[in-house]
Amino acid sequence: MVSLTCRNFDVGRSRLDLVTTCGCNSNRCGMSLNGFPVRNYARGIATGTRKLIWGRPDIARFRVSSVQRDRPVLNVVAQESASTLDVSSKPRGPVSVSNLLEVVADDLQTLNKNLKSIVGAENPVLVSAAEQIFGAGGKRLRPALVFLVSRATTEIAGIKELTPQHRRLAEIIEMIHTASLIHDDVLDDSNIRRGKETIHQLYGTRVAVLAGDFMFAQSSWYLANLENIEVIKLISQVIKDFASGEIKQASSLYDCDVELEEYLIKSYYKTASLIAASTKGAAIFSGVDSSICEKMFEYGRNLGLSFQVVDDILDFTQSSEQLGKPAASDLAKGNLTAPVIFALENEPKLREIIESEFVEDGSLIGAIELVNKSGGIERAQALAKEIADQAIQCLQCLPTSDFKSALEGMVKYNLERID
Amino acid sequence: MVFLACRNFDPSPSRLDLVASRCRWSSNRCGMSSVNRFSFRNYGTGVDTGACKLAWIRPGIAGAGCRVSSFQTPQSRLSVVAQDSASTLDVSPKPRSPVSVSNLLQVVSDDLRTLNQNLKSITGADNPVLVSAAEQIFNAGGKRLRPALVFLVSRATTEIAGIKELTLQHQRLAEIIEMIHTASLIHDDVIDDSNIRRGKDTIHQLYGTRVAVLTGDFMFAQSSWHLANLENIEVIKLISQVIKDFASGEIKQASSLFDCDVKLEEYLIKSYYKTASLIAASTKAAAIFSGVDGSICEKMFEYGRNLGLSFQVVDDILDFTESEEQLGKPAVSDLEKGNLTAPVIFALEKEPKLREIIESEFVEDGSLDEAIELVNKCGGIDRARDLAKETAKLAIQSLQCLPVSKFRSALEGIVNYNLERID
Numbered sequence: 002m003v004s005l006t007c008r009n010f011d012v013g014r015s016r017l018d019l020v021t022t023c024g025c026n027s028n029r030c031g032m033s034l035n036g037f038p039v040r041n042y043a044r045g046i047a048t049g050t051r052k053l054i055w056g057r058p059d060i061a062r063f064r065v066s067s068v069q070r071d072r073p074v075l076n077v078v079a080q081e082s083a084s085t086l087d088v089s090s091k092p093r094g095p096v097s098v099s100n101l102l103e104v105v106a107d108d109l110q111t112l113n114k115n116l117k118s119i120v121g122a123e124n125p126v127l128v129s130a131a132e133q134i135f136g137a138g139g140k141r142l143r144p145a146l147v148f149l150v151s152r153a154t155t156e157i158a159g160i161k162e163l164t165p166q167h168r169r170l171a172e173i174i175e176m177i178h179t180a181s182l183i184h185d186d187v188l189d190d191s192n193i194r195r196g197k198e199t200i201h202q203l204y205g206t207r208v209a210v211l212a213g214d215f216m217f218a219q220s221s222w223y224l225a226n227l228e229n230i231e232v233i234k235l236i237s238q239v240i241k242d243f244a245s246g247e248i249k250q251a252s253s254l255y256d257c258d259v260e261l262e263e264y265l266i267k268s269y270y271k272t273a274s275l276i277a278a279s280t281k282g283a284a285i286f287s288g289v290d291s292s293i294c295e296k297m298f299e300y301g302r303n304l305g306l307s308f309q310v311v312d313d314i315l316d317f318t319q320s321s322e323q324l325g326k327p328a329a330s331d332l333a334k335g336n337l338t339a340p341v342i343f344a345l346e347n348e349p350k351l352r353e354i355i356e357s358e359f360v361e362d363g364s365l366i367g368a369i370e371l372v373n374k375s376g377g378i379e380r381a382q383a384l385a386k387e388i389a390d391q392a393i394q395c396l397q398c399l400p401t402s403d404f405k406s407a408l409e410g411m412v413k414y415n416l417e418r419i420d
Numbered sequence: 421m422v423f424l425a426c427r428n429f430d431p432s433p434s435r436l437d438l439v440a441s442r443c444r445w446s447s448n449r450c451g452m453s454s455v456n457r458f459s460f461r462n463y464g465t466g467v468d469t470g471a472c473k474l475a476w477i478r479p480g481i482a483g484a485g486c487r488v489s490s491f492q493t494p495q496s497r498l499s500v501v502a503q504d505s506a507s508t509l510d511v512s513p514k515p516r517s518p519v520s521v522s523n524l525l526q527v528v529s530d531d532l533r534t535l536n537q538n539l540k541s542i543t544g545a546d547n548p549v550l551v552s553a554a555e556q557i558f559n560a561g562g563k564r565l566r567p568a569l570v571f572l573v574s575r576a577t578t579e580i581a582g583i584k585e586l587t588l589q590h591q592r593l594a595e596i597i598e599m600i601h602t603a604s605l606i607h608d609d610v611i612d613d614s615n616i617r618r619g620k621d622t623i624h625q626l627y628g629t630r631v632a633v634l635t636g637d638f639m640f641a642q643s644s645w646h647l648a649n650l651e652n653i654e655v656i657k658l659i660s661q662v663i664k665d666f667a668s669g670e671i672k673q674a675s676s677l678f679d680c681d682v683k684l685e686e687y688l689i690k691s692y693y694k695t696a697s698l699i700a701a702s703t704k705a706a707a708i709f710s711g712v713d714g715s716i717c718e719k720m721f722e723y724g725r726n727l728g729l730s731f732q733v734v735d736d737i738l739d740f741t742e743s744e745e746q747l748g749k750p751a752v753s754d755l756e757k758g759n760l761t762a763p764v765i766f767a768l769e770k771e772p773k774l775r776e777i778i779e780s781e782f783v784e785d786g787s788l789d790e791a792i793e794l795v796n797k798c799g800g801i802d803r804a805r806d807l808a809k810e811t812a813k814l815a816i817q818s819l820q821c822l823p824v825s826k827f828r829s830a831l832e833g834i835v836n837y838n839l840e841r842i843d
Binding site for chain 2: 210215
């Protein structure tokens with residue numbers, strides 16, 4: 002059924018553009034802390050209480066509600082969806098995530114140090130911001146993926162260690178991601194910011210726009226100095242995709258004619274593009290064959306899309322208590338995601354409610370019920386699984402290793418969030 | 421005296437970093453002349469009322485604030501969204517011979533026309549919101565100084581290389597430069613205080629902060645992407661440096677408002693980051709694409725740098741010398757906001773009282789006027805004028821490596837034209 006609905010959903014590169022029309026608009030991805038440190042860019046983190054965090058794996062936004070926690074979480078400014086830590090309400094084996102990333106823990110530690118010095122070196126204003134953005138500790142999913150793919154592919158190439166380019170690529174990716182978060186904070190409505198202050202709150206719009214620009218600029222500069230035209234083009238495309246995705250989304254709120262393809266495109270632009278370029282870039286720097294680089298691209302793309310779909314599902318399935326804010330906030334804002342798009346195929350009444358933009362009391366709840374009743378969630382879950390399967394398939398070209406296992410583990414871990 | 425004051429002000433590349441770290445151009449005024457019956461590309465707000473607008477532009481990268489007041493013009497103004505300092509049309513209150521500017525750019529007018537057409541199509545192609553924004557930003561007509569400089573240097577240097585026509589890379593470079601410039605203006609509109617926007621709506625006003633930030637991001641992204649696709653590592657690095665400098669300059673400025681300890685060097689660094697960096701990179705890259713010798717490329721860089729610095733200093737002077745009527749807004753808005761520019765920095769060397777007033781942040785009525793008087797009295801303006809002339813001379817010198825041609829003459833003419841604004 003999934004294949005019928007997304008007929009363009011095809012792993013092959015030639016279909017990339019069509020597939021990439023996936024639009025993931027969910028704002029939730031869910032992360033649980035369960036006692037292990039988590040890199041957390043959510044606002045309001047450093048209160049020492051455990052936070053249940055949701056992230057939108059696109060540019061990312063965390064909403065944080067409070068849960069008891071015995072370990073201080075780092076203040077981070079921009080909202081981050083980097084770590085897809087488990088957000089399910091009952092503690093899953095969180096240790097599996099930290100295990101997944103354990104194999105690249107040293108790489109991540111070096112990354113953290115380098116990021117702080119890159120950002121902070123320039124300017125005193127940014128030093129404080131840098132502290133907040135890149136406070137030590139926690140997990141960084143996107144750089145972790147770069148390191149995992151780097152290490153998984155250097156084995157093929159017979160290289161022992163990561164190159165400086167690998168490391169710099171990971172830093173660039175994290176900077177780009179963070180820059181987009183900073184700008185996203187600017188673009189968000191202020192009523193969704195809670196708890197710890199973002200750069201935007203602390204220093205105002207001006208500094209937030211500037212800080213974001215600065216980080217984009219720094220990452221572009223470092224990218225240029227990698228002197229690899231292919232990677233430069235790859236990553237430049239991502240930055241373009243980010244902006245395209247945000248704009249696409251902004252111009253199609255409440256549009257019930259949205260097709261699944263467009264949703265997939267948007268999801269690609271906003272979330273999967275960066276991950277796909279990261280994993281492919283890592284393979285390029287390992288010097289492996291281009292067919293493997295393409296497979297890594299597809300892995301990243303499918304993983305990213307899968308993340309997004311899961312986030313979108315959680316936006317519906319988590320209760321407000323679990324989410325710490327009203328459920329279905331995507332829907333409330335007119336971002337129509339996979340569950341809704343599927344439901345709209347079956348439920349004409351849903352269209353009416355959405356087009357009313359929920360002016361009536363209780364209409365949002367009514368809409369959520371309709372989405373649930375019409376099987377929209379199930380179909381979205383099936384979509385997430387299909388995409389995840391394709392991600393796993395892309396890894397087959399890699400030799401068996403801890404790193405390959407970790408890459409597979411990422412895919413599965415994401416799915417566990419909706420089991 | 422200028423050399424004593426800016427002892428690091430040295431055209432040689434070995435000092436480049438020091439010099440480059442010096443210009444901080446924070447003026448919001450550059451002044452654009454009464455239009456005198458020729459159309460100009462005007463990114464000022466509030467321009468399409470059919471009334472002649474006196475538009476001021478701040479040639480700073482990250483945010484030209486075009487403030488516009490009205491006066492009569494025979495040509496309907498194009499409504500332009502982002503404020504732009506691209507055209508440094510003469511802003512002096514009496515009609516100068518504006519024809520000299522249009523003459524200067526006449527030699528590349530076809531190139532500019534093609535640029536205008538291309539810009540519309542490479543920017544907001546996919547998205548209806550961006551298409552409208554792009555329409556507003558890139559409406560045809562008028563002059564575009566930065567792309568014009570790219571074309572002039574391109575053509576001046578292709579002569580050396582024996583090439584007849586501009587390459588596609590030259591053309592695309594000019595488009596990229598203008599996109600970067602415009603993106604920074606859009607963001608600057610977002611971060612500026614809204615009370616400086618008048619008349620025609622900016623993207624920020626029309627569509628809000630969100631779209632303005634996004635549009636700016638999109639344009640930066642587009643220009644980065646096109647840059648990457650030029651596949652020339654040297655140029656990619658050159659232009660990436662500019663974008664980094666923009667951000668650095670804005671941040672530097674934001675963190676040193678009302679700081680009376682600011683030295684001329686820091687001012688020059690900031691001016692370099694905010695204004696001259698883009699121009700220098702443009703002119704150098706144009707030479708690179710012409711395939712000329714590295715030494716000529718360096719000279720073109722210096723030309724652009726000195727020209728950019730000179731622009732900035734002139735703008736900063738005009739911020740003091742133009743009346744409110746001429747400027748169309750209160751004079752000395754830089755000073756008022758705490759951006760201390762060349763005239764003030766020079767004046768501060770002589771006038772301790774000025775420091776007090778500035779540090780008070782002009783809370784008292786009349787204190788701003790008093791500060792202006794002090795700046796005037798103690799020769800701050802004159803010394804700034806000398807600085808502008810010295811920098812301009814260096815720019816002209818940098819052109820000596822070019823064969824005589826109308827393009828070289830135009831490049832010289834632009835330097836002189838800028839100075840005429842403060843004669």
